Amino acid sequence: MRFRRPMLVLHSLAAFSSRSRVRTETALVARSPRPRVANETDGVQRIAAFADGESGGNPAGVMIRSVLPHVPEMKATAAAVGYSETVFAAPLPGEDAYGIRFFAPESEVSFCGHATIALGACLTLEHGEGVYALRLHDGVYISVEGRREGNAVAAALQSPPTSSVLADDVLRARILALFCLHAEDLDERIPMSVANAGSSHTVVALKERSVLADMAYDLEEGRALMNEYGLTTICLLHAATETSMTARCPFASGGVYEDAATGSAAAALGGLLRDVGWPHGGRVEIRQGIEMGQPSRLVVEIGEARGESVRVSGTTRVIE
Numbered sequence: 001m002r003f004r005r006p007m008l009v010l011h012s013l014a015a016f017s018s019r020s021r022v023r024t025e026t027a028l029v030a031r032s033p034r035p036r037v038a039n040e041t042d043g044v045q046r047i048a049a050f051a052d053g054e055s056g057g058n059p060a061g062v063m064i065r066s067v068l069p070h071v072p073e074m075k076a077t078a079a080a081v082g083y084s085e086t087v088f089a090a091p092l093p094g095e096d097a098y099g100i101r102f103f104a105p106e107s108e109v110s111f112c113g114h115a116t117i118a119l120g121a122c123l124t125l126e127h128g129e130g131v132y133a134l135r136l137h138d139g140v141y142i143s144v145e146g147r148r149e150g151n152a153v154a155a156a157l158q159s160p161p162t163s164s165v166l167a168d169d170v171l172r173a174r175i176l177a178l179f180c181l182h183a184e185d186l187d188e189r190i191p192m193s194v195a196n197a198g199s200s201h202t203v204v205a206l207k208e209r210s211v212l213a214d215m216a217y218d219l220e221e222g223r224a225l226m227n228e229y230g231l232t233t234i235c236l237l238h239a240a241t242e243t244s245m246t247a248r249c250p251f252a253s254g255g256v257y258e259d260a261a262t263g264s265a266a267a268a269l270g271g272l273l274r275d276v277g278w279p280h281g282g283r284v285e286i287r288q289g290i291e292m293g294q295p296s297r298l299v300v301e302i303g304e305a306r307g308e309s310v311r312v313s314g315t316t317r318v319i320e
Contacts, residue, residue, distance in 0.1 A: 061086030104254030111198030113263015120155030162271025222252030
């Protein structure tokens with residue numbers, strides 16, 4: 001029997017919580033059969049998420065199949081693609097959602113924002129504009145919305161619930177040592193914290209942009225520290241204004257020295273800003289990847305309720 005994909009769009013996504021089914025306010029709309037997508041090599045599409053116009057962004061691999069590959073195949077594919085993350089997606093039997101998993105070249109990642117944005121672009125190109133329900137490997141439901149903007153596709157994700165805790169003295173000291181920083185380098189308006197929006201990131205706010213530009217660390221030491229504390233990245237940032245920030249995100253836990261755009265860290269940062277009472281005005285723009293020559297732009301929209309999902313959006317471009 002020929003498998004039929006759930007070619008559908010959720011036009012109004014209601015509130016959802018961990019391990020709950022997504023509820024929708026409108027009927028499911030059928031879509032036309034899936035066309036073959038250009039730029040497909042061995043089933044992997046390549047999309048730069050959070051692009052800055054026609055350049056920059058963080059490349060992600062996207063593989064959409066009728067069923068998810070076995071874990072060894074996903075690991076091997078992610079390693080062969082070589083991007084910081086590759087997302088694998090397949091329709092969930094009996095559900096109006098896709099099951100998704102993320103793999104870095106060296107490990108599985110619980111949640112990846114830029115790969116989710118890339119997936120949203122692929123789903124939009126294949127099935128049309130709308131909101132798509134996604135289930136993470138741990139059972140948490142999120143969503144990604146895609147829309148066309150001229151020749152480009154913009155996408156926005158609704159993150160998992162957010163949380164944050166202050167970094168303890170030991171972690172704080174080890175991070176300062178890792179990056180050769182001093183306590184006086186820190187911008188204590190945003191205290192060093194471990195923030196989570198599907199994955200954990202230590203947020204380190206710096207007073208001076210020049211200190212951020214000079215960031216350097218030992219990859220193996222960073223990997224050991226991140227793995228010990230269960231961190232996906234360490235997000236160093238400088239707040240130029242209350243709503244404009246620049247970030248750099250070492251991703252040693254995944255074998256990557258630095259990420260060009262980190263949607264999961266942006267979501268976690270959004271939750272942290274809300275938790276500490278930062279005057280974000282409901283929206284913060286983050287620039288990332290500048291020192292890498294991959295300028296990226298992420299927009300974080302933050303609601304008022306502590307712990308609720310935040311929205312992270314950006315534009316995408318197909319990698320030729």
